[in-house]
Amino acid sequence: MITELKFEHSELSLLTPTQMGDADRAAEAAGVSGAAMMEAAGGAVAVAVGERWQMRPVTVLCGPGNNGGDGFVVARHLSAAGWPVKVALLGSREKLSGDAARVASMWKDELAPFTPDSLDGAGVIVDALFGAGLSRALDGQAAILVEAMKSRRVPICAVDVPSGLDGASGRVRGAAAPADLTVTFFRKKPGHLLYPGRALCGDILVADIGTPVSVLDAIGPNTWENGPGLWLGGYPWPEPESYKYKRGEVLVLGGEAITGASRMTALAASRAGAGMVTLAAPKAVWSIYATALTNVMVDSFEGVSGWQALLADKRRTVIAIGPGAGVGTLTRRYVAAALAMKRATVLDADALTSFAEAPEDLFRAIDGPCVMTPHDGEFMRLFHFEGDKLERARAAARQSGAIVLLKGSDTVIAAPDGRAIINSNAPPQLATGGSGDVLTGFISGLLAQGMTGFEAAAAGAWIHGAAAAEFGLGLVAEDLQGVLPRVLQKLRAQLDA
Numbered sequence: 001m002i003t004e005l006k007f008e009h010s011e012l013s014l015l016t017p018t019q020m021g022d023a024d025r026a027a028e029a030a031g032v033s034g035a036a037m038m039e040a041a042g043g044a045v046a047v048a049v050g051e052r053w054q055m056r057p058v059t060v061l062c063g064p065g066n067n068g069g070d071g072f073v074v075a076r077h078l079s080a081a082g083w084p085v086k087v088a089l090l091g092s093r094e095k096l097s098g099d100a101a102r103v104a105s106m107w108k109d110e111l112a113p114f115t116p117d118s119l120d121g122a123g124v125i126v127d128a129l130f131g132a133g134l135s136r137a138l139d140g141q142a143a144i145l146v147e148a149m150k151s152r153r154v155p156i157c158a159v160d161v162p163s164g165l166d167g168a169s170g171r172v173r174g175a176a177a178p179a180d181l182t183v184t185f186f187r188k189k190p191g192h193l194l195y196p197g198r199a200l201c202g203d204i205l206v207a208d209i210g211t212p213v214s215v216l217d218a219i220g221p222n223t224w225e226n227g228p229g230l231w232l233g234g235y236p237w238p239e240p241e242s243y244k245y246k247r248g249e250v251l252v253l254g255g256e257a258i259t260g261a262s263r264m265t266a267l268a269a270s271r272a273g274a275g276m277v278t279l280a281a282p283k284a285v286w287s288i289y290a291t292a293l294t295n296v297m298v299d300s301f302e303g304v305s306g307w308q309a310l311l312a313d314k315r316r317t318v319i320a321i322g323p324g325a326g327v328g329t330l331t332r333r334y335v336a337a338a339l340a341m342k343r344a345t346v347l348d349a350d351a352l353t354s355f356a357e358a359p360e361d362l363f364r365a366i367d368g369p370c371v372m373t374p375h376d377g378e379f380m381r382l383f384h385f386e387g388d389k390l391e392r393a394r395a396a397a398r399q400s401g402a403i404v405l406l407k408g409s410d411t412v413i414a415a416p417d418g419r420a421i422i423n424s425n426a427p428p429q430l431a432t433g434g435s436g437d438v439l440t441g442f443i444s445g446l447l448a449q450g451m452t453g454f455e456a457a458a459a460g461a462w463i464h465g466a467a468a469a470e471f472g473l474g475l476v477a478e479d480l481q482g483v484l485p486r487v488l489q490k491l492r493a494q495l496d497a
């Protein structure tokens with residue numbers, strides 16, 4: 001049902017701060033010293049600062065741990081290159097230990113007092129207060145300095161993460177100043193991609209600091225940033241021996257009151273490459289659908305038995321229900337009948353809301369490949385988990401047995417076995433009515449061609465974001481399927497290159 005999407009070594013792997021600590025220790029065990037990694041990290045930040053900004057006075061704010069150590073290395077490099085550098089340290093030099101103490105001792109100039117005055121005259125600030133070791137909310141002098149950074153219009157380069165940002169969840173603990181550039185090391189963290197963290201990081205650069213990729217073997221990352229690298233190898237391109245039924249048939253349930261939503265789903269499924277798409281229209285509104293659709297076939301049905309008769313055709317390998325379906329008992333029964341077939345099913349919108357009173361009934365009925373695509377509101381009607389977006393999507397997938405795609409600007413796709421993907425390419429113009437209906441169609445079309453639910457959800461979300469970006473501003477949902485061909489052609493060219 002779900003193929004092994006593993007990619008432990010992928011550059012798209014995300015590591016939590018705890019896993020990053022494990023990676024650092026494993027790297028040291030493999031012979032790469034902490035000192036060498038710190039030199040490489042600080043050196044990479046200095047290079048990035050030099051590439052982004054012309055020489056100007058810089059204030060480096062250093063914290064009491066290794067993040068601060070990186071800061072001292074940045075200061076040394078920039079100073080050696082002729083930049084006027086001020087360093088302010090939270091705490092005292094005597095309290096530093098290990099690699100941080102060593103690099104601090106190489107900074108021979110006096111330290112500036114750790115007050116907002118240290119920012120006076122700065123043309124750029126390097127924020128090296130806290131990184132992966134943030135253990136509580138910022139308070140006291142650290143919080144005062146972060147607030148001062150926020151209030152000055154001076155560009156900021158964050159080392160690893162903007163200090164105060166929780167790398168696991170993307171949440172702010174106490175305070176964090178928005179950076180223009182964040183330089184992180186080896187692999188990104190979930191907090192770089194989950195909001196509000198994503199907005200605080202500015203541009204993100206991942207620097208290689210000599211960590212051997214083999215350290216990932218023991219860590220076994222199960223979270224990734226979405227990207228073609230995860231699924232392009234298994235993308236179902238049409239082949240010379242393809243024929244329409246081999247590319248799968250999607251059956252989309254049409255609604256009675258709202259007829260536009262399921263039409264967009266159906267058209268999107270055909271654009272994404274399903275061999276056949278049939279829209280099942282309630283008899284009363286059949287003619288509306290039939291006049292509006294050309295390549296999508298329109299079949300009419302009446303009531304649950306009529307719907308079951310359409311489901312009986314085994315060639316219909318994927319069923320999509322929800323957009324415009326209507327909320328209530330009837331939709332619940334349509335969903336139950338579809339899930340009973342144990343075929344790949346995509347549940348969206350009203351198919352989810354219809355179970356708000358009895359989510360357990362839905363979870364019990366899921367016994368085959370199923371992808372749910374709730375937005376936040378729909379999610380909260382079915383699930384009652386605390387935590388960040390990754391944790392909630394994971395818990396929901398585990399509870400329901402479905403692939404859960406929790407929508408938003410940082411869509412998370414989670415599988416019941418704990419794997420999760422964070423999508424990062426969706427532009428804000430996607431916040432327009434009906435774009436979710438199109439996503440349901442893309443995912444259904446990819447499922448029809450044999451992708452697993454996890455892959456289809458990931459690839460669907462990515463091409464959805466790429467199509468919106470390709471179209472640009474002024475997007476309405478109907479535009480998405482029209483630009484999909486350009487996105488697919490670019491992907492194909494990438495593969496052929």
Ligand SMILES: NC(=O)C1=CN([C@@H]2O[C@H](COP(=O)(O)OP(=O)(O)OC[C@H]3O[C@@H](n4cnc5c(N)ncnc54)[C@H](O)[C@@H]3O)[C@@H](O)[C@H]2O)[C@@H](O)CC1
Nearest residue numbers: 024034037038065066067130131132133134135136137160
């Ligand atoms: N080998 C390594 O471990 C490497 C680490 N690197 C850097 O080291 C960082 C992680 O270093 P650390 O684990 O030392 O952690 P940090 O330097 O991020 O922070 C830990 C220190 O801050 C204190 N602290 C945490 N939260 C605080 C708060 N809210 N208020 C006041 N003090 C607080 C802790 O008591 C500790 O002294 C990474 O983010 C990265 O920048 C890089 O130098 C690359 C190599």
Ligand SMILES: Nc1ncnc2c1ncn2[C@@H]1O[C@H](COP(=O)(O)OP(=O)(O)O)[C@@H](O)[C@H]1O
Nearest residue numbers: 407408409426427428430431433434435436437
């Ligand atoms: N601010 C945003 N930035 C990027 N993508 C967004 C944003 N807001 C919504 N989206 C995306 O747009 C789609 C909206 O889907 P949904 O909420 O179901 O709308 P509808 O029901 O109108 O189709 C989802 O894919 C979601 O991830």
Ligand SMILES: [K+]
Nearest residue numbers: 130159161163
């Ligand atoms: K930092």
